[in-house]
Amino acid sequence: MLDIKWIRDNAEALDAALAKRGAEPLSAALISLDEKRRSLVQALQDMQSRRNSASKEIGAAMAQKNSALAETLKAEVAELKTTMPALEEENRQTDAALADALLSLPNIPLDDVPVGSDEHGNVVKHVHGQKPGWNHKPKEHFEIGEELGWLDFEGAAKIAGSRFTIVKGQLARLERALGQFMLDLHTTEHGYLEVQPPLMTRDEAMYGTGQLPKFSEDLFRTTDGRWLIPTAEVPLTNMVREQILEADVLPLRFTALTPCFRSEAGSAGRDTRGMLRQHQFNKVELVSITDAESSIDEHERMTACAEEVLKRLGLHYRVMTLCTGDMGFGARKTYDLEVWLPGQDAYREISSCSVCGDFQARRMNARYRTKDDKSLKFVHTLNGSGTAVGRTLIAVIENYLNEDGSVTVPAVLLPYMGGLTKIEKAG
Template sequence: MHDIRAIRENPQAFDAALARRGDAPVSSEVLALDEARRAKILAAETAQAEQNKASKEVGAAKGRGDEAEFERLRALVTEKKAEVAAMQAEAKELDAQLTDMLARIANLPADDVPEGEDEDGNVEVNRWGTPREFAFAPKEHFEIAGVAQGMDFETAAKTSGSRFVNLSKGVARIHRALAQFMLDTHVDKNGLTETATPVLVRDEAMYGTDKLPKFGDDSYQTTNGWWLIPTSEVTLTYSVAGDVLEESALPIRMTAHTVCFRSEAGSAGKDTAGMLRQHQFEKVEMVSVTHPDDSDAEQKRMLRCAEGILEDLGVPYRTVVLCTGDMGFGARRTYDIEAWLPGQNTYREISSVSTTGDFQARRMNARFKPAEGGKPQFVHTLNGSGLAVGRCLIAVLENGQNEDGTVTLPDALGPYLGGKLVLDTDGTLR
């Protein structure tokens, strides 16, 4: 959500920031609606004052015995009361229209975000690890013999349709181990607080985390109105909705492992092979709630938390800062981490770490009390994948594959797999 005062003070700068995203200017439309709303509020207040004045004069006229004046004033009070009610209703409707308009306008990019139209404008800022040289043509994850024994798309399609998968045997255990490894690392090494959250949320939670109203088609809604979360960013971030926190409580750093759901609207035909893009998937999410002065540093910290997971697993990756045309709706700045997938001979996104500034905080009225006193201020919120479990599974399997169809697993998973670090061709671990 945007601060209407900032748009009033510098509409040209607001439109210029949107233009960097490739969005059309909207300040004139916003300000016209804002002016109409403010004019209606002023008219209602003026009519209310006239009503109050006439109400006082009614009593005076009655005391003087001036029946004609009494009746005239009483009629005037009734008239003004109706005017006030109508104007207040119109002002409320205009306010709702303004709020809806502001809620559909993307966040403004930070000044240091590179300009560009699409992913071709993203800028690499870090690269770690050297992709392994294979003595054979590496396969995609679902083609590896040992993996194929425990990755069943046909049965999942029979029960649920396309873009679902059943995992079994060693593959299922590796998937579970990765999530546990990520959580333990974030809690024990990175200082995040583990949180178990619901996966069904109300409209308010989706709205407060900028998933509604603009992106309702990207998520699933139940028949009784709850939404299935697209990520636990929704539940973790919304946990501070409506709060006025002590400054000393910041930063708040949380992590959660949840099942996530996305309709993948508009992605027909993309990444349909394997389990790279699914309707149901698991993620270990990171969310931070910070003082505005600390949010940029916190984003870098969260980025290192996510990168460290891949380093511990020995998966080569590169980190890019997204350009203005490729950023998500609610982000001020986003870093994508892309893991190396030898089966595709390319880097693919495995994590996005974004700062939203006060964009989400305004929508959900999350504030803090400055230690030195003064009015409460909006917090800043950040979110990032730490990591997408299914995509991490793909990266581990493809990078560890052997020519005979087995997979050698990272040492970091040993404690979670009973020391068994080879996925055999029959799908079991040894």
């Protein structure tokens, strides 16, 4: 959430930032709402002050036996009592309208973010490795998995409907190995604290990280009003909500391997075959909480941590700097890691790492006490995938496919595979 005081002082900058995101200017409407709110607050304060003073004047008039003046003052107080509730209700409605407008406002992109309307405006930051050179024909992951007998899409559809997958046997073990490898890497080498967070959250947590109110249709809700997490970013980031942290405990770095749940409301007809776009999937999340001065450097560090997963798996990928029109709602800058999938003959996103500044912290009221003047500032938050386990499984299946249809287990995963070196056809 953006600060209304900042908006009042930087109206042109806000509208320019919104234009970069392809949105209409909103500063005038927001400032108008704030002016109305301020005038209502002032009017209520004036009324309350007059009500208090008139009440005292009534006592004085009665003491002086000036009944006419006392009755006039009583009538004035009665009128104030009648008019103030309506004004208070109007003030509540104006407050709510301003809060809703601010909650629906996207974050301000950093100056070095490329300007563009969609993914075609994204810019290659760097490329790692080479595309695999084979003599045999590449296949898509769902072909490989079904031929091996370890992926069952029809069975999953009978149980849960479309966009679900049953992963079995050796591939299930490979997916488990990938998740464990990622957690071990991030906790033992990258300094992240492993967390097992709740998989359901209250409204406040979803508002805190920006999923609500804008993206409610992309979420699943339980019958008792909780939300299934679309990513562990939500509970991990909200671990610092409504707290005042000491500067010397920062940065905080959290990681979690959790199921994630998304309705995919806006993806009808996209990636309907296979595991790329699922209602339920596993992901290793990375979250950092920093001070205001460290967040940009932390963004580079987090992205490098996610890259290390792909490097150790021997996968070819590229890092993209997302343009203003393709960047997420709460981000100031985002890097996408796109892994090469031979079966699709295309790069596909496998991780997205974003720095959010104090955008989420304002929504969560998460602050820290500075070392120098002991003033309070909002923390800066970052989140990224380290990485999406299901999509990494897809990448391994397609990139390590052998001519005989088996899949070689990457060397870094062998300690997790119980002696299994290849994924072979179910017997």
